[in-house]
Amino acid sequence: MTSLLTTTATAGMLILGTVPAGAVVGAPVADGGYPFTAKLDIGEGKRSCSAALINPTWVITAASCFAADPANPSTVPAGRPADKTIATVGRTDLGSTAGKSVEVVDLAPRADRDLVLARLASPVFGFSPVALATAAPAVGDTLRATGYGRTADEWAPTRLHSAAVTVKSSTATTLTIAPKAPATGAICKGDTGGPTFKEDGATAVLTGIHSRSWQGGCFGSTETRTDAIETRVDDIRQWITDTSSVDQALLGPDAKLASGQTLTGRDLQLTMRTDGDLTITHKGIPNGVIWATGTGGNPGAYAWMQPDGNFVVYSADNRPIWNTATWVSAGNYLSLQDDGNLVVYKKDGGPLAGGALWGAGSTRIGTTIGSGQPVWSAQWAEAASTVLIMQRDGNFAVYRKSDGAYLWGTGTYASTFGYFVMQSDGNAVIYPAGQGNGVGSVWNSGTWWSAGAFMKLQDDGNLVIYKKEGGEGVGGAIWSTNTFA
Template sequence: MTVVGARRRVVSTTLLIALALLAALVGAPRALAATVPSPPASVTMTSGNGSITVTWEAARDGGSPITGYVVDWGATGTLATTTTVPGALRTVTFDGLTNGLSYWASVCAVNAEGRSRDCQGSTSMATPGTPGLPEDLVASQLPGGTVRLSWLAADGNGAEPSRYHFSAYMADEWREIDTASWVPGPEGPGRYWVDLDDLPTGAEEQFHVYATNRFGSGAAALLRYRPYWMGEMPAGHALSDGAEIRSPDGRYSAVMQDDGNFVVYADGTRPLWDSRTWRGRDTRVELRDDGDLVVFDALGWSLWDSGTAGNPRSRLAMQDDGNLVLYAADGAALWSTGWDRGAGVVRDTMWGTQQLTTDRSIVSRNGRYTLVMQPDGNLVVYAPGRRPVWDARSYAGAGRRMVVQADGNVVVYNEFRAPVWDSGTWGNPGARLALQDDGNLVLYSVRGEPLWSSGWDRGVGAPRDTLWATQQLTTDQSLVSRDGRYTVVMQADGNLVLYAPGRQARWSTNTWNGLRSRLSLQIDGNAVLVAPGKRPLWDSRTWGQRDVRLTVQDDGNLVVYAANGRALWSSMSGRTY
């Protein structure tokens, strides 16, 4: 018996299996591979004032999103500059270009597959615009306090400047001057100039000069300048912080410093004379109408004067020989600082980087005291009659010298450049060393505070039983009681020892360490024994007191006294308050 329906089902199943196998062999349809993008369309350039703007239409992405556009551009005939912009942008502007030059640009699109094979380009020209900067703006000082500004003509960028404009920030306000009438002047071909009078000296001024043409105003050239007096200053004028008078040859200057000191300098660095009026800012030196030259502090108090009142119409001249001279109306010299005697001549003061070599000296203003760098290497202060007042005990031998260093430390070096004595005052740049009329050799800070001193002359035969604020005992130096029985010695082993008769040690700081230490009576009242490097080893704990003294007494007691005579510390009982 034949079953027709079953046979049909078998045939249908076989056909379906065959069709499935055929589909597997042929495979599913595949997507097309991504490519680099096409070049952007419609690249155009438009000109601005010193600028070019490049625009384009979006490129076809080639099946991968565009990540950016690469713009190659430059002036015609020059190498390309490449700039990349994000893919979302269709424009870029290039500024700071030269008007009148032709520029080109080409644009390529970029995606993950790379850069389009062909780039679209365009050419344009930057159009004329506002003027450029006036070039080489300079200031020169003329006699009588006049300042001349001059500059080279500005580039018109295709349209010549019609005029120049000038403004200045003087005395805390801007002053604008229209300069339509200015023409090239005596400063040279193509240079323009203007003379300015009654400028305040000392303060830094700002000057602006800019050009205009039919397209507008150009950028301003800026000059900062500090006016000064050239040659001389007439009566009725003053020098404030930073102001100066310069000699006609420019080598010498009389400067009112912002520390209050009025100083004559050679070559801008070597002081020849000063008024010794360190009183801080807002001090001024004024040549008054009556002919008196006066240094005033910020409150108007007189700190120094030339004593030349009664000479109206006088003038103060800074001469080419380094002499600052006050002249009367008839030309007679009323007062002067003295001419420059040369770099090798030192007076009563030494400044940073100056030296004393063998047999060189400085002399107090009254001529009574002399500081000498001896041939044996010892640095000594002498009173009249060659009487020693103080010495550093720095027997350095040949090649010795004393240096006031730029860091504020006074050092005696031997021939091997090794220090054999120093004041221990580093960290004070700008300090000065002065030999005073009382025989005291003092190192002052830039603020006029004493940092170190040798002590004043107490007369012939006076015992050295006392150490005063800012004084020191260095290696082998000592104090002796008035009766001569007790001695305090700063030993070479670093120990400070009080000896009784018979060389019996009565007290010590117990600081022997083999180092060249020093005992310093600080300006704050504390007696401190320090090792090299300013490392404290011992102190009296008497800080907070000014004008103290350390005395070795006839009873064998070493005492720190306050200015009112109260004992603050003693070797017998320690701190007493």
Template sequence: MSVRRPRATLAAGLLTSTVMAGLLTAAPAHAVVGTATKEGSYAFTAKLDIGGGERSCTAALVEQQWLVTAASCFADNPEQGFTVAAGAPKLKTVATIGRTDLTRDGGTTANVVELVPRTDRDMVMAKLDKRVTDIAPVNLGLSAPQQGEDVFISGYGRAKDEWVPDRLHYAKFGVGAVKDTTVGLDGKADNAVVCQGDTGAPAFRDVGGRYELVGVNSRSWQGGCFGNEDEKRKGAVDTRADDIAGWIQSVSSRTLLERANWKNAKHLASGYFTGGSAGGKRRMDLFVVWADGSASLYQGADHNDPKYPFSAEHKIANAGSYWKDARAVTGGSFTSSGSDGITVRWASGKLSTYTHVDQNGVHDEKALAYSDTWKRARLITAGRYTANALRDDLLVLWDDGSTSMYSDTDTNGVRKESQLTNADKGWQNAAQISSGEFTGKKTADLVIRWNDGDTTVFPGVDTAGYHGRTRIRPVDSAWKNGQVLTVGAFAANIRPNDILIRWNDGNVSYYPGVDAEGTHGEVQLVG
């Protein structure tokens, strides 16, 4: 669902808290005083009904099944602190997400079934009992707010002249004092105020139409809010989210992979598709083609928890799409852009590459080859097998057991072929191939899982062929139960690479830091 940029002026107050003994203290709020939002704007904002009308707060959707809000919304006595127990909330909590006008239908309603609090600040993650698939979550801001920076707050709290507003409101605020866990905010207009009911409301920056979460509301003076007209102070204090974005990701990642039926994962391809790079922090993304023809992109995480290597799922194609005709898929780059794309061998014999892949799909398809010959390409993988530091090479295993490498490949097509092996019945037993960096050689290594469970690394493959082999799994090993594998940086953005496998029972795991000595432990992702 698209969102629209707000108008520059603000009309009503935002989040709510209560003033005790001259100090700001947290208490569940009702709505942001400011301008009523246009339909569909800031759809990631959620209204929380806690205890059947006993309390009201605001939250933000950060993943399809997770909200972030203020812990004080769930505390036994919010005026005395924000401590809240992990687990199911004590009071029934219903979240309404993406409904600008609460008197209308639309958006999604879900129950909050689990709370995961922070102990060092007024923040809690709230798990929903179902996924929200038609609303884009707010992006996590990774940079600290700067004094004087403009941010927006959207909330369902009490307004200037409404006790319980029916519409989402928003307002613009300026960043004041930035501390270790909090950030002070001041309204940019007289009617920009955080009111009761806005506790937990998201503060976010607008970066060219991309909204990045800065924090969630914790406390406010509520000056000018309905019922608090005599109070002149209008500042607010938010709990920072930028410095714990990794924690937010790691919590929301817990339900990410288990939601899918991984027995239906037909093709896996890894790469730096969504902005990660070899020199950055983010781990590799995973592109999945499912048996029904749908496709998903799992975005690599920025945090370092090895159990949760992905931070979000983006639906790329629905069931029955053209992806049902994909016969072999690999991640790699045949451009000099620095980011990876997806290369596909189709049932028709067409070989094509999508030079750009992001959360919205695959883009800029280039045909590399189109002939009956390419129907014989049983397995393909892209990797840096030659000295070309800007583009990958394509290695192909044909149906007769021969192998070829296409170097100097770009978006104009495959041209320079080097035959690495002749037809060989033994090589027809190769079940999967993938490219990676395991041995520290100047060129990429090839890993092959054979039908009998034997798994082999061929170090430093180049146009001259193969230069030795290392067995990392013996014949008749459990790896004979693997169905699909890919190589990538999943444990951390480092080398040597990891091998991720989807097993025949639908479980998924990866082996971190595979090298010439073999595998070193297993991280179970699903199952």
């Protein structure tokens, strides 16, 4: 594990472009302590950094860890790291098998400071993430720093260390810290990206990320100065939250969704309704059921992501009434993805790592439905003001987003699991499940005379069928719902 840069010391105070921080010279952390602190192995031993878990699928660290030139962290590109990177979370003793190691598959750098968010290939459950500060600490405040870098007598320690530090000053984007007197610690090489946080009872609140240090007292250093520079996180809390919210609607192993509870995703929500039905709806549109287990009539039912990997709906008297049949893989988890699909993944799987075992099919489609294109039960489209849903009950319906109002529908409620198709002859048709090709239709637009026609859910809320040469602003509309919203 090599250092990222060499010291460029000159007279005076800290040189901000000098040494990225390396391990915290301080006391070894007891097993299980500060489990949100992560160890980063970049390029299979090329670099070593620290990080902090902020939710099950994202860690926060220093951009300089991934920069070709660590002195210029703003050059880190977004996307997959150039070098294979493994994040190990919850392993206080690196020689043990505790915790979990997951590959980093995506980077989201912050341009104005030495900071990057790193997305994990699959979520890490069982370790409480660090909370995010809402304000900068005051000068004189005592914080705690952790990291896997060098100590006073170890080049490559195998255990997490921590030390108490004091805030000396702050700028718009940084904090200057120093070991708390009497000095018992310092920020060393290998600590880059590690967290500095305020301990509030049992809660750790992240205030900064290790960026640069004089490294006084660190193994191999003759420097006596021990100040360090931290990258502030409190003033960009919203950016961190927004950026790391991708696919964060998760139900981990052994987690339950009680009667009346909701799991909320980016656009959709999974609700264990009090009548016993588990449903997926668009936010603010509770009556537009996109997908459901069909277990209504069982008041008090609950859903359980069982440790054996099966996702089950139980009645109030603990009878299984629906399940995904995924018990073959212990440790599975449930994800309500940003694309709207509800998926059961293997414990080491995820949207970027594969391992899907079951899916509800509740996927978002584009607002243009082309000639010959079907829209299956549980698929939906979203425009600026409206949502179009091929409901589980067979109704093809338009809802207004602002208040959830029902604007239009085909009225084909009796066709459970029915589907829509924009036929190549230009006719828009609803078929019951298992039927099609002109047989058994339960609704149609009557536009069979315009081959190649397509349907468009417009931003003004209107659902329109256009001739193949038509479109918004071009003309050629041959049918519409007139649902301007």
